[in-house]
Each structure stands twice: as C-alpha cells, then as structure tokens.
Amino acid sequence: MSTQSEFSLIETYFTDLTASRDDVYLGIGDDCALLTCPDGHVVAVSIDTLVAGIHFFADVDPESLGHKSLAVGLSDLAAMGAKPAWFTLALTLPDSSAPWLTAFSQGLATLAKQYNIQLVGGDTTKGPLTISIQVHGFIKPEQALRRDGAQIGDLIYVSGTLGDAGAALQLKLQQWDDEALTAEDKHYFYHRLEKPTPRIDLGQSLLEFATSAIDISDGLSSDLAHILKKSDVGATIDLAKLPLSSSLQNISKTKAVELALNSGDDYELCFTIPADKQKLFESTVDGTYRQVGVIEAELGLRAINVDGQMDTITGSGYDHFSTNS
Ligand code: ADP
Numbered sequence: 001m002s003t004q005s006e007f008s009l010i011e012t013y014f015t016d017l018t019a020s021r022d023d024v025y026l027g028i029g030d031d032c033a034l035l036t037c038p039d040g041h042v043v044a045v046s047i048d049t050l051v052a053g054i055h056f057f058a059d060v061d062p063e064s065l066g067h068k069s070l071a072v073g074l075s076d077l078a079a080m081g082a083k084p085a086w087f088t089l090a091l092t093l094p095d096s097s098a099p100w101l102t103a104f105s106q107g108l109a110t111l112a113k114q115y116n117i118q119l120v121g122g123d124t125t126k127g128p129l130t131i132s133i134q135v136h137g138f139i140k141p142e143q144a145l146r147r148d149g150a151q152i153g154d155l156i157y158v159s160g161t162l163g164d165a166g167a168a169l170q171l172k173l174q175q176w177d178d179e180a181l182t183a184e185d186k187h188y189f190y191h192r193l194e195k196p197t198p199r200i201d202l203g204q205s206l207l208e209f210a211t212s213a214i215d216i217s218d219g220l221s222s223d224l225a226h227i228l229k230k231s232d233v234g235a236t237i238d239l240a241k242l243p244l245s246s247s248l249q250n251i252s253k254t255k256a257v258e259l260a261l262n263s264g265d266d267y268e269l270c271f272t273i274p275a276d277k278q279k280l281f282e283s284t285v286d287g288t289y290r291q292v293g294v295i296e297a298e299l300g301l302r303a304i305n306v307d308g309q310m311d312t313i314t315g316s317g318y319d320h321f322s323t324n325s
C-alpha cells in the first residue's frame with residue numbers, strides 16, 4: 001500500500017482505537033512499541049492468522065470478523081491463564097473500503113476495551129484479505145496453565161457448550177440441516193461461530209486449581225488429545241455429559257454429540273482439576289463449566305457413549321493438513 005495511504009489508514013482506523021494502558025511506554029507510530037512487564041511476570045505470546053476463504057467467508061460481516069480475529073488470540077491467553085495486555089495487527093487488504101474498515105475496527109475495539117488489551121502496532125499491506133493478530137499477556141511463569149500438567153485421577157472439565165460453532169459451519173456449507181431447528185436456533189449457532197467469547201475470567205480463576213488447560217479451537221477430541229499427549233496420560237470422557245446448548249438439543253442426540261466432540265471453533269476451555277480440589281473449585285469459581293471425564297494411566301482417549309458403551313476415539317477434530325478435511 002502506498003506510504004501516504006497506509007499512514008492515513010492507520011491514523012484513521014487504528015490509532016487510539018483501544019483503551020490506553022500505563023504499561024505502554026510508546027504505542028503505535030514509531031519503529032517499535034516500548035512496553036513494560038510487571039515484576040515477577042513473564043509475557044505470554046500467541047499469534048493467529050485468519051485467511052479469507054479458509055478461516056472465514058469473504059462476505060462475513062466485518063464487525064464480527066474484527067471481533068473474532070482478536071477473540072481467538074484472547075482465547076489462547078485464557079487457556080494459559082494469562083492476563084491480556086497488548087496486541088499487534090498485521091492486516092493484508094485487497095483495497096481500503098471505508099465502511100469495511102470502520103466496521104472491522106469497531107468489532108476489534110469493542111472486544112479490546114472489554115478485556116483491556118491495547119493495540120500497540122502492526123503492519124498494513126495490500127493483497128488477499130488476511131488478518132494476523134499477535135496477543136501478549138502477563139503470567140507468573142510457575143502458575144501458567146500448560147498442556148503437560150494433567151495427572152492420573154484429575155477430572156476433565158469443559159466450559160460453556162460445545163458443537164454450536166460446528167453446527168453453524170455445517171449449515172453454512174450446506175453439509176447438513178435439520179428441520180427441527182428454528183430460525184432462532186440457527187441464528188444462535190451463527191452467533192457462536194462468528195462471535196466467540198474468550199473465557200478470560202475463567203482462565204484467571206483456574207490458576208489456583210487447574211493442572212492443565214487448552215482452548216477448544218479444533219474440537220474437544222483433538223484438543224484434549226494434545227493435553228493427553230503432552231502429559232503422557234490417557235482419558236475417558238462420558239459423552240452423555242457433554243454440555244449442549246438448548247439449540248443443539250433440538251437435533252438428534254447422535255449428531256449433537258458428534259458435533260460437540262469433533263467440531264471446532266467453539267473457543268471454550270478444556271481443563272483438568274485434581275479430584276481433591278473438585279469441591280472447593282466448584283464452590284468457589286463462578287462460570288459455566290461441567291465435568292465430562294477423568295484422566296487415566298492407560299494412554300489414548302476413550303468415551304462412554306450415550307448408550308453407556310465404551311468407544312475408542314481416534315480424534316477426528318479438524319486438521320488443516322489431513323488429506324480428508
Ligand atoms: P515500519 O515501516 O517501521 O515497519 P510502518 O509504516 O509499517 O512502520 O508502520 C508505522 C507505524 O504504524 C508502526 O508503529 C506500526 O506498528 C503501526 N502500524 C502499521 N500498521 C498497523 C496496523 N494495521 N495496526 C496498528 N498499527 C499499525
């Protein structure tokens with residue numbers, strides 16, 4: 001993008017977009033941002049890229065896209081138990097449409113203000129629509145909720161409800177429909193796909209209790225499998241316990257469970273809690289979450305299916321590089 005238009009675009013849409021934080025010594029406008037980290041903490045960093053046509057539909061509402069671009073990064077901070085601080089934005093645009101940029105930056109700004117995360121820099125280029133956001137948060141290193149901490153006997157929990165975003169995606173791609181679904185149900189699914197809620201507060205509350213955590217971006221079966229692999233343990237989950245929204249309960253149980261287990265984009269948290277902390281955890285920590293399984297010594301992921309029978313799960317969550325997805 002030409003230098004002048006790049007500067008005015010940044011000035012118009014991205015400078016002073018978000019709340020200003022005391023720990024930003026120098027924000028947007030120089031070669032680098034200058035940032036300070038509180039004593040005793042380290043910086044948790046994560047980057048995600050959303051490409052038009054692959055991670056979102058090119059005609060998606062830009063306000064929702066602004067929200068989601070930041071929400072996926074915030075979800076990674078939540079899964080680590082980190083407190084959001086700053087983000088950078090690399091934006092590749094085919095053109096600079098004012099209504100699109102206004103709506104996109106509003107979606108971004110609303111969520112950023114909600115979680116007190118400040119935009120401190122970025123890069124703007126011309127090309128096929130692509131959004132990369134790098135988020136930064138604070139964490140005491142010894143407290144971080146890593147994937148490798150699950151212990152045999154720990155209880156497995158998930159937050160919110162699962163499968164809603166997956167239902168929206170399948171509806172949108174016309175891969176599936178169900179006549180029992182009302183317009184409100186479908187609207188709710190699309191809302192879950194386009195405007196995920198990062199579970200930042202829950203992530204912070206888990207610091208005292210959880211032995212491991214991950215956010216569910218690809219599907220419970222594949223994301224839980226990451227915890228199992230890193231922690232060198234196995235698990236059994238009870239499919240009848242998977243939390244389903246009232247909209248997802250309107251479809252067949254088999255299909256709903258399949259979506260809840262294997263579809264991605266929900267951005268809920270999956271975490272493990274030692275059994276002896278269960279009572280204290282459940283009585284202290286607010287939020288919507290449910291125990292769905294238990295960590296075991298036997299490797300692999302097993303499920304008690306809705307008929308009470310044991311199944312093995314091979315992990316068919318979304319895999320960008322698998323040949324059949
Ligand atoms: P440089 O040439 O030093 O890389 P740029 O011209 O790319 O600087 O950017 C100028 C300033 O604007 C920098 O501080 C950069 O971080 C910021 N910036 C560029 N694009 C964005 C964006 N999309 N969002 C936020 N800040 C941006």
Ligand code: MG
Nearest residue numbers: 122123124125
């Ligand atoms: Mg640059």
